[in-house]
Amino acid sequence: MASGSVPMTPPLHDELDIVIPTIRNLDFLEMWRPFFQHYHLIIVQDGDPTKTIKVPEGFDYELYNRNDINRILGPKASCISFKDSACRCFGYMVSKKKYIYTIDDDCFVAKNPSGKDINALEQHIKNLLCPSTPFFFNTLYDPYCEGADFVRGYPFSLREGVPTAVSHGLWLNIPDYDAPTQLVKPRERNTRYVDAVLTVPKGTLFPMCGMNLAFDRELIGPAMYFGLMGDGQPIGRYDDMWAGWCVKVICDHLGLGVKTGLPYIWHSKASNPFVNLKKEYKGIFWQEEIIPFFQSVALSKECTTVQKCYIALSEQVREKLGKVDPYFTKLADAMVTWIDAWDELNSSGAAAALPNGTANGK
Amino acid sequence: MASGSVPMTPPLHDELDIVIPTIRNLDFLEMWRPFFQHYHLIIVQDGDPTKTIKVPEGFDYELYNRNDINRILGPKASCISFKDSACRCFGYMVSKKKYIYTIDDDCFVAKNPSGKDINALEQHIKNLLCPSTPFFFNTLYDPYCEGADFVRGYPFSLREGVPTAVSHGLWLNIPDYDAPTQLVKPRERNTRYVDAVLTVPKGTLFPMCGMNLAFDRELIGPAMYFGLMGDGQPIGRYDDMWAGWCVKVICDHLGLGVKTGLPYIWHSKASNPFVNLKKEYKGIFWQEEIIPFFQSVALSKECTTVQKCYIALSEQVREKLGKVDPYFTKLADAMVTWIDAWDELNSSGAAAALPNGTANGK
Numbered sequence: 001m002a003s004g005s006v007p008m009t010p011p012l013h014d015e016l017d018i019v020i021p022t023i024r025n026l027d028f029l030e031m032w033r034p035f036f037q038h039y040h041l042i043i044v045q046d047g048d049p050t051k052t053i054k055v056p057e058g059f060d061y062e063l064y065n066r067n068d069i070n071r072i073l074g075p076k077a078s079c080i081s082f083k084d085s086a087c088r089c090f091g092y093m094v095s096k097k098k099y100i101y102t103i104d105d106d107c108f109v110a111k112n113p114s115g116k117d118i119n120a121l122e123q124h125i126k127n128l129l130c131p132s133t134p135f136f137f138n139t140l141y142d143p144y145c146e147g148a149d150f151v152r153g154y155p156f157s158l159r160e161g162v163p164t165a166v167s168h169g170l171w172l173n174i175p176d177y178d179a180p181t182q183l184v185k186p187r188e189r190n191t192r193y194v195d196a197v198l199t200v201p202k203g204t205l206f207p208m209c210g211m212n213l214a215f216d217r218e219l220i221g222p223a224m225y226f227g228l229m230g231d232g233q234p235i236g237r238y239d240d241m242w243a244g245w246c247v248k249v250i251c252d253h254l255g256l257g258v259k260t261g262l263p264y265i266w267h268s269k270a271s272n273p274f275v276n277l278k279k280e281y282k283g284i285f286w287q288e289e290i291i292p293f294f295q296s297v298a299l300s301k302e303c304t305t306v307q308k309c310y311i312a313l314s315e316q317v318r319e320k321l322g323k324v325d326p327y328f329t330k331l332a333d334a335m336v337t338w339i340d341a342w343d344e345l346n347s348s349g350a351a352a353a354l355p356n357g358t359a360n361g362k
Numbered sequence: 363m364a365s366g367s368v369p370m371t372p373p374l375h376d377e378l379d380i381v382i383p384t385i386r387n388l389d390f391l392e393m394w395r396p397f398f399q400h401y402h403l404i405i406v407q408d409g410d411p412t413k414t415i416k417v418p419e420g421f422d423y424e425l426y427n428r429n430d431i432n433r434i435l436g437p438k439a440s441c442i443s444f445k446d447s448a449c450r451c452f453g454y455m456v457s458k459k460k461y462i463y464t465i466d467d468d469c470f471v472a473k474n475p476s477g478k479d480i481n482a483l484e485q486h487i488k489n490l491l492c493p494s495t496p497f498f499f500n501t502l503y504d505p506y507c508e509g510a511d512f513v514r515g516y517p518f519s520l521r522e523g524v525p526t527a528v529s530h531g532l533w534l535n536i537p538d539y540d541a542p543t544q545l546v547k548p549r550e551r552n553t554r555y556v557d558a559v560l561t562v563p564k565g566t567l568f569p570m571c572g573m574n575l576a577f578d579r580e581l582i583g584p585a586m587y588f589g590l591m592g593d594g595q596p597i598g599r600y601d602d603m604w605a606g607w608c609v610k611v612i613c614d615h616l617g618l619g620v621k622t623g624l625p626y627i628w629h630s631k632a633s634n635p636f637v638n639l640k641k642e643y644k645g646i647f648w649q650e651e652i653i654p655f656f657q658s659v660a661l662s663k664e665c666t667t668v669q670k671c672y673i674a675l676s677e678q679v680r681e682k683l684g685k686v687d688p689y690f691t692k693l694a695d696a697m698v699t700w701i702d703a704w705d706e707l708n709s710s711g712a713a714a715a716l717p718n719g720t721a722n723g724k
Contacts, residue, residue, distance in 0.1 A: 136567055136568070136569075136653065137562050137566050138569075139571070139622050141556060147550065149537070149539060151571070152539055152599065154569055156646060170501060170502070175502060175513065176501075176513050178513075178514040181511055188509065189509075190510070192507075192558075193557065194503060195554055201499075201565070201566040202565075204563040204565070205498055205499065206498070206500075207501060207513050209514065240515075241514070260501050284518060287517050288518070288519050291498065
């Protein structure tokens with residue numbers, strides 16, 4: 001374990017919110033009770049706001065439905081997706097904590113190869129509290145893990161690492177495949193437990209999945225926008241991908257780290273591949289232009305904050321991707337609206353002024 | 363397993379040579395017999411050429427000592443290190459096979475977590491025969507492995523991958539640490555079996571260790587030069603690192619892939635950290651200038667072969683690193699000599715003309 005490592009993982013009960021987007025009763029929380037009970041939950045109810053979402057007893061939570069989102073954001077609510085789990089990013093915006101963990105409601109506690117329940121949140125906290133190493137690859141993976149270090153040939157000047165902004169966790173059982181792969185390989189299950197955490201190198205993009213994801217809100221929060229998906233939009237299932245590409249280029253620009261690997265959760269059920277194909281098919285085409293766009297995005301020296309980076313990115317999205325489809329012009333607008341709304345809710349004093357959703361069912 | 367994968371691993375007995383640098387009897391081969399017996403070995407004897415190296419019965423090998431190297435290369439033998447395992451690259455040059463596997467003589471067969479002996483060579487062959495994915499990171503690691511694939515959000519146009527030039531394997535037990543880390547953590551052992559193979563992304567450098575390494579000689583052979591180390595040189599233990607940095611920038615330029623991860627070997631014994639510190643200390647300083655150099659190297663469009671890339675690189679080494687220390691001017695000369703020697707031995711008809719070392723002890 002290299003210096004800078006964290007031998008004990010503090011639970012950060014007062015510094016981390018768990019954000020859950022859902023359309024159903026949160027029975028899945030029962031299994032997470034030993035690990036989540038002492039955290040505050042932010043539940044973002046998607047779909048019909050008249051439906052009641054039941055939360056198991058004993059959890060501390062606030063719940064926002066579409067009416068709450070509309071009331072709190074007013075016209076700016078247009079940047080928050082409806083009928084799509086992309087709505088979860090509203091929860092990032094209203095949180096007042098330093099860290100966010102977000103998880104899907106079809107994800108359960110996984111077991112490690114010894115059969116022990118995996119405390120996913122604890123591993124995410126470890127990942128976020130240890131530095132990242134984006135400038136050079138370490139062949140023994142995370143050098144800050146117990147029993148590991150930087151190998152021979154790793155430049156000493158780079159061993160301090162950089163602050164970690166994102167911890168991307170993985171999934172056992174149902175892998176996060178696109179619709180074509182789901183259709184071709186309906187029986188594939190992920191059974192491979194890869195005991196590693198690694199930094200996604202600077203300059204490399206990755207597909208960020210929102211199913212099991214933690215991040216430092218203070219470092220990267222304003223870039224964690226999940227875009228316009230679902231109801232009224234021509235695309236779905238690219239919400240987390242979009243956020244991941246934006247986040248990665250901004251982290252690279254600001255010298256922040258993105259980790260992927262441990263922890264695993266147990267992903268219980270594959271979503272319908274036919275429905276998914278309908279949501280994804282435009283994305284499958286567009287992505288071929290989006291990726292080269294993000295690979296060549298340049299942010300100027302003036303972009304010194306996440307907000308400035310994000311606004312600069314929105315301008316390039318408008319200019320370069322607007323030609324691909326009018327959708328991207330709308331998305332560029334929404335990116336600006338998102339930053340406006342973020343800053344409004346997160347300016348000093350905003351905490352007191354923020355009208356709450358349903359706190360603890362009260 | 364994505365398309366392009368290799369369900370069965372052909373043994374490639376006629377297409378792969380095993381290169382072993384050594385100063386002692388090769389008793390370690392007994393443990394490798396089930397896996398190595400049907401391959402041809404190229405043994406590069408380091409140090410005193412009058413010493414006899416015993417090879418266990420039943421192995422097919424040729425052995426070259428310093429006298430052989432001097433006789434075969436003439437004045438060009440100056441590019442081959444003496445009293446340093448960097449001499450192994452002579453074996454790459456005299457091989458006539460498509461693939462090379464090189465292993466240190468203190469490396470034994472490791473066991474996987476189920477307690478089964480790991481056939482390291484078979485895994486390397488798998489790695490070399492499957493494509494690499496250097497342009498985008500796949501969060502489930504090698505998409506061509508059994509039970510894995512490209513995840514949602516991975517651009518479809520990049521799923522064909524690129525040819526793999528290098529397979530870098532890892533080490534259980536004694537990790538490949540530099541002298542300072544050895545001194546600080548004398549008791550550290552690597553016990554973490556990470557069940558993954560991954561492509562080192564384009565634009566990212568990594569510390570390539572020569573202990574357990576395979577490569578495609580036809581694709582990248584001329585760049586696998588282990589530099590000037592050991593006797594008469596101001597530095598040691600940077601031979602494989604140097605090769606790795608050169609190889610990586612050339613692979614990136616030519617669109618070839620470099621993989622790291624599985625297979626593991628069992629590294630039995632740590633080398634003396636005091637001796638290592640003496641060999642390494644100049645490298646520890648120089649490396650701080652070498653890495654930015656390699657990170658910013660640009661190869662022109664005219665560099666269409668490995669040889670052309672390597673000569674262009676040698677010119678930049680001379681120009682940029684020559685200022686750091688006169689050693690690098692000498693190294694740039696040696697890089698050119700190496701390519702001359704490589705081309706001489708590997709031109710059409712060279713195979714027949716090549717004077718052999720000691721073939722099978724005859």
